[in-house]
Amino acid sequence: MVVWLTWLAPTPPPAEDLVVAPDSTEDVSSQEFVEQGDPEVGAVQVLAADDSTFVPGQGSDVRMITVENNLYRAVLSTQGGTLSSFELKEYTIAGTERPVQLVDSTKGGALGVLFTSPGNRNYDSRAFVFESSTAQESLTVGDAPVSVSFTAGVGSGQIELTYTFKPDSYEIDLEVNQPGAASFSTREGYEVVWNGGVPFSELDHETAAQHTGAFARSGGEVEDVLLNSDPYDERSLRGEIDWVAVKNKYFTVVMMPQQPTRGAELIGERVGEVSESYGRHDYLASLLMPAAGVEADQYTLYMGPMVYGNLNDYDLDLYNMVDFGWDFFEVITRPLARFIFIPAFTYLGQFMPYGWVIIVLAFLIKLVLYPLTKTSFKSMAKMRELQPRMEVIKEKYADNPQKQQEAMMKMYKETGVNPLGGCLPMLLQYPVIIALWQFLPQAIELRQQGFLWAQDLSAPDFILSLPFSIPMYGDAVAGFTLLMGISMVFQMKLSMTNQNNAQAKIFTYVFPVMIFVIFNRLASGLNLYYLCYNVLTAAQQKVINKQIHDHPEELEPQKKAKKPAAGTSRKKDKNRGAITGKPKTRR
Numbered sequence: 001m002v003v004w005l006t007w008l009a010p011t012p013p014p015a016e017d018l019v020v021a022p023d024s025t026e027d028v029s030s031q032e033f034v035e036q037g038d039p040e041v042g043a044v045q046v047l048a049a050d051d052s053t054f055v056p057g058q059g060s061d062v063r064m065i066t067v068e069n070n071l072y073r074a075v076l077s078t079q080g081g082t083l084s085s086f087e088l089k090e091y092t093i094a095g096t097e098r099p100v101q102l103v104d105s106t107k108g109g110a111l112g113v114l115f116t117s118p119g120n121r122n123y124d125s126r127a128f129v130f131e132s133s134t135a136q137e138s139l140t141v142g143d144a145p146v147s148v149s150f151t152a153g154v155g156s157g158q159i160e161l162t163y164t165f166k167p168d169s170y171e172i173d174l175e176v177n178q179p180g181a182a183s184f185s186t187r188e189g190y191e192v193v194w195n196g197g198v199p200f201s202e203l204d205h206e207t208a209a210q211h212t213g214a215f216a217r218s219g220g221e222v223e224d225v226l227l228n229s230d231p232y233d234e235r236s237l238r239g240e241i242d243w244v245a246v247k248n249k250y251f252t253v254v255m256m257p258q259q260p261t262r263g264a265e266l267i268g269e270r271v272g273e274v275s276e277s278y279g280r281h282d283y284l285a286s287l288l289m290p291a292a293g294v295e296a297d298q299y300t301l302y303m304g305p306m307v308y309g310n311l312n313d314y315d316l317d318l319y320n321m322v323d324f325g326w327d328f329f330e331v332i333t334r335p336l337a338r339f340i341f342i343p344a345f346t347y348l349g350q351f352m353p354y355g356w357v358i359i360v361l362a363f364l365i366k367l368v369l370y371p372l373t374k375t376s377f378k379s380m381a382k383m384r385e386l387q388p389r390m391e392v393i394k395e396k397y398a399d400n401p402q403k404q405q406e407a408m409m410k411m412y413k414e415t416g417v418n419p420l421g422g423c424l425p426m427l428l429q430y431p432v433i434i435a436l437w438q439f440l441p442q443a444i445e446l447r448q449q450g451f452l453w454a455q456d457l458s459a460p461d462f463i464l465s466l467p468f469s470i471p472m473y474g475d476a477v478a479g480f481t482l483l484m485g486i487s488m489v490f491q492m493k494l495s496m497t498n499q500n501n502a503q504a505k506i507f508t509y510v511f512p513v514m515i516f517v518i519f520n521r522l523a524s525g526l527n528l529y530y531l532c533y534n535v536l537t538a539a540q541q542k543v544i545n546k547q548i549h550d551h552p553e554e555l556e557p558q559k560k561a562k563k564p565a566a567g568t569s570r571k572k573d574k575n576r577g578a579i580t581g582k583p584k585t586r587r
Contacts, residue, residue, distance in 0.1 A: 355451025
């Protein structure tokens with residue numbers, strides 16, 4: 001069998017000649033293209049004879065050019081004419097003083113142009129050494145935009161990359177010009193690729209990874225590649241693409257082409273365990289473009305925070321990258337967040353800290369939902385009044401469930417009580433609660449905003465560290481979560497006054513404990529909202545219960561007057577004040 005397999009083994013195919021971007025740890029100044037047969041081989045792979053004309057930038061020194069405005073500091077490299085760093089000045093990595101970084105430093109540059117030569121070899125522009133249009137090492141964007149161009153000779157043509165940085169904006173214009181492209185590229189076209197996702201910027205990598213991914217908009221729908229379950233995923237899209245993007249929990253890089261596309265590629269791979277310091281999610285997003293024409297191709301880049309106002313200005317559904325739950329809930333939760341929560345946060349945030357914004361928002365929501373809350377509490381009070389009669393019916397028809405059900409329905413009909421009256425109004429409030437549960441942990445407005453003892457409303461507010469770890473709970477106690485659990489116990493006890501059901505009493509304590517465990521590692525801003533919500537609910541219930549106690553007639557069923565029999569006339573009896581019927585007479 002060994003001889004047979006060895007004899008019939010196919011000839012190994014030649015190694016694929018793919019030129020990749022250099023690793024950031026290597027000496028990029030020594031990387032160059034060499035002709036076939038040249039004994040000296042650098043970090044870039046030797047090319048075949050038919051591609052030996054690609055000899056750009058041999059011996060050129062690699063330079064770094066820094067461009068900054070008041071929002072970011074970008075570093076461009078002549079090795080690849082690409083972005084090697086992009087730091088946001090107004091945001092820092094959680095728990096540090098270092099600015100948020102949008103470029104994966106392990107890729108030797110983030111943005112590249114990929115093409116296939118007529119000799120069927122693949123090339124990446126990040127392996128070329130470019131000449132820059134400026135000799136300065138540092139540029140500052142003032143009142144006018146600043147442009148930096150990079151040019152590399154390829155065969156008898158050129159690749160020209162021009163970046164235009166704007167004042168007071170996270171938007172960057174990119175121009176890709178390829179004069180003489182027919183000499184070094186096939187008619188299939190080229191790719192503009194962003195290699196590497198946005199690095200994690202939060203302390204809890206596991207939670208941040210759930211909101212990290214690669215995205216594209218095709219046919220009016222936002223497609224994504226996420227790594228929540230599988231360690232690898234990819235998606236190919238064909239046709240017109242509005243944009244591709246990569247993002248972490250709060251920051252994103254978006255590439256928007258200004259001309260037709262052939263499609264897009266999204267690839268994601270998990271590297272290591274995200275719970276470890278070295279673990280990360282590695283993403284690639286590329287635009288497949290037609291063959292280069294006479295005119296340069298234009299692209300718009302957005303590199304910055306996931307602020308709704310910034311993304312909504314493009315009118316391309318960029319904010320749909322934010323997850324608002326399952327599709328069933330998203331139909332309700334996304335409009336609530338877009339048209340109510342975000343405008344409220346934006347407006348109120350101008351006048352008060354965001355901790356108070358959450359409290360005011362909880363008060364306004366409870367005020368708007370007060371009619372539903374009152375209806376629910378009144379219905380539950382009516383059910384409590386009927387509890388003794390219900391127990392009698394259960395004992396009387398203990399052996400006959402059908403008779404028991406008929407008697408119950410008859411009692412509900414006579415008293416005008418709806419057994420679901422206490423549930424339906426509460427169910428109508430749940431879309432609002434679910435929408436806030438999805439929105440608050442992802443609202444960048446709360447990031448690094450403190451309130452009372454909480455240092456960051458977008459992260460847990462741990463006030464006590466435990467010497468051991470509890471499954472599903474962790475090794476620390478969050479302050480607002482603890483107060484929320486206590487407030488829920490009091491609120492549920494208040495709603496179950498005179499409740500003799502033993503199961504309901506157990507539920508009064510079990511449910512808050514479950515919520516306390518589940519919410520302990522969630523954003524403190526979310527727990528602050530639920531704390532205020534429970535306190536306000538208890539206050540409303542106290543007021544409504546007092547109104548019911550002072551006006552018990554509100555619980556009495558509204559009985560309908562019986563219609564008089566046919567052939568009688570209605571007349572009020574002066575002595576009895578009753579309505580009597582008198583037979584009609586014919587003339």
